[in-house]
Amino acid sequence: MTDAPSYGFDTLQIHAGARPDPATGARQTPIYQTTAYVFRDADHAAALFNLQEVGYIYSRLTNPTVAVLQERIATLEGGVGAVCCSSGHAAQLMALFPLMAPGRNVVVSTRLYGGSITQFSQTIKRFGWSAKFVDFDDTAAIAAAIDDDTRAVFCESVANPGGVVTDIPAVAKVASDAGLPLIVDNTSATPYLCNPIALGATLVVHSMTKYLTGNGTVTGGVVVDSGNFDWSASDKFPSLSQPEPAYHGLKFHETFGPLAFTFHGIAVGLRDLGMTLNPQAAHYTLMGIETLSLRMERHCQNAQTIAEWLEADDRIEKVTYAGLPSSPYHERAKALFPKGTGGLFTVALKGGYDACVELVGKLELFSHVANLGDTRSLIIHPASTTHRQLTEEQQIAAGAGPNIVRISIGIENAEDLIRDLDQALPR
Numbered sequence: 001m002t003d004a005p006s007y008g009f010d011t012l013q014i015h016a017g018a019r020p021d022p023a024t025g026a027r028q029t030p031i032y033q034t035t036a037y038v039f040r041d042a043d044h045a046a047a048l049f050n051l052q053e054v055g056y057i058y059s060r061l062t063n064p065t066v067a068v069l070q071e072r073i074a075t076l077e078g079g080v081g082a083v084c085c086s087s088g089h090a091a092q093l094m095a096l097f098p099l100m101a102p103g104r105n106v107v108v109s110t111r112l113y114g115g116s117i118t119q120f121s122q123t124i125k126r127f128g129w130s131a132k133f134v135d136f137d138d139t140a141a142i143a144a145a146i147d148d149d150t151r152a153v154f155c156e157s158v159a160n161p162g163g164v165v166t167d168i169p170a171v172a173k174v175a176s177d178a179g180l181p182l183i184v185d186n187t188s189a190t191p192y193l194c195n196p197i198a199l200g201a202t203l204v205v206h207s208m209t210k211y212l213t214g215n216g217t218v219t220g221g222v223v224v225d226s227g228n229f230d231w232s233a234s235d236k237f238p239s240l241s242q243p244e245p246a247y248h249g250l251k252f253h254e255t256f257g258p259l260a261f262t263f264h265g266i267a268v269g270l271r272d273l274g275m276t277l278n279p280q281a282a283h284y285t286l287m288g289i290e291t292l293s294l295r296m297e298r299h300c301q302n303a304q305t306i307a308e309w310l311e312a313d314d315r316i317e318k319v320t321y322a323g324l325p326s327s328p329y330h331e332r333a334k335a336l337f338p339k340g341t342g343g344l345f346t347v348a349l350k351g352g353y354d355a356c357v358e359l360v361g362k363l364e365l366f367s368h369v370a371n372l373g374d375t376r377s378l379i380i381h382p383a384s385t386t387h388r389q390l391t392e393e394q395q396i397a398a399g400a401g402p403n404i405v406r407i408s409i410g411i412e413n414a415e416d417l418i419r420d421l422d423q424a425l426p427r
């Protein structure tokens, strides 16, 4: 599709990146279930390997079905390019990989998905990288945490699981003043509710496992590049601004301009780390994205109705939905997310840990699973599951203390969900 910027979101979520299959006219994007692509001749092969011609070599790097998905998400996020990968966690590593080196650090929000906290606080140490955790509501603390070895700033737009809305423009200013890229995980909000790039982010990552696919069928991730960052403005990002030894000395920024990060992600990141999305998964995610705006509207409506009902119930201590006037993030959410803040929030039960365990056990319509962003309503008790490897202090900082359940509201009838919650909440 050409002239994409003139179309609205609902049109782009169906058409961006796709065109009838040139070989067969197939209207739906085919699943190109192939590992390799025949070169026309030796010169063609050489041009592809030299990145002088864009095309397909091997599906660890690029695949036509995955390419449509990359273009679609880049368009919806307002980026210049995107690289799909095998999971949301893979996307986070792929986003950091061109920026980091042993001894370098990333400044990250304390309010993150529990798995991301573990990835950043523990696993990346194996690469010689480290993370500094900061309360991102305190922009002075973010600025103070940045040092000469910092190479990126990382947060979630709406933090999982706490319903915390990040002031992306304020955080982007701190990052930009320090000459650093801001990476925003936009998984819980999706590009329908929030465009981090328009608010100042450099890179956007997603777990496509959640709302983008939307029905719990796929594990996938994506890194979207705004194309806005000047990688050559300092000597901090040699993989992009200097000759890259991993690609026979190619200078990515000089050669590809605003697409430097995207090309590096494919030519070096996917080639050497191999965190590739398979074409079947890309197909399911393309199907899901076609209805993203419709689903997100219903997720928001249902979440608002159910959060209000829960807040009024005397078995509940607190509901952290930014759509509620009682939320400290309500005004910020209205300004930054005028279409709503999604379907994810936490509930603190007066009965504490035991009441949470009883609730998840008695629900019939809600599924007790470690996932979110499904058409189905889901619930989990983070302290005993996703956040169990964190200390109690980290759990509380992440909004996942022992008396908290996380709810991902689906697109079923709200009154059915309320009836289910009512019968399962301990009296």
Ligand SMILES: Cc1ncc(COP(=O)(O)O)c(C=O)c1O
Pocket: 087, 088, 089, 090, 113, 115, 116, 156, 160, 185, 187, 188, 206, 207, 208, 209, 219, 220, 221, 371, 372
């Ligand atoms: C906000 C957020 N980011 C990243 C991830 C990791 O994604 P994945 O499970 O696809 O690796 C998750 C998973 O729950 C998440 O909720």
